Amino acid sequence: MTTPTHSTTGRQRRVLVPPPAEAVAPAPPRLPDPPIYRDLMRTWADRGRTLPGRQDPEWTRLAAPWRGPDPLSGSPGPRGGGR
Structure with missing residues (x-):
């Protein structure tokens, strides 16, 4: 939702005004995954x-x-660059 505003130069700007929190619809309930997807996830996890x-x-x-x-790996070469 935008609300028009006027500046002193007569130009019109639009300002974004978020809708009230109660106007936002809640997310629909999540349905469980079908058995084929659960089996696939289990197979992937096992691998x-x-x-x-x-x-x-x-x-x-x-x-x-x-x-x-x-800190657990060895140094790449002798100190001082004497390779």
């Missing part, structure tokens, strides 16, 4: 695949900010 709507630990690790070298 270690990423599932819709669930966090993927590998993606979380890969997308995390870099924190420097891994």
Whole structure:
């Protein structure tokens, strides 16, 4: 919903005014997944695949900010660059 407003120059602007909270319809109730989808999700989970709507630990690790070298890994070469 927009409401017209007037400025001192005579131009007309439109200002977005959100509808009242009670005017927004509630989301419809979620129906359970059909059995074929539950079976498919179970099969994917058993094979270690990423599932819709669930966090993927590998993606979380890969997308995390870099924190420097891994303290448990060995150094890539001798100190001082003497390769």
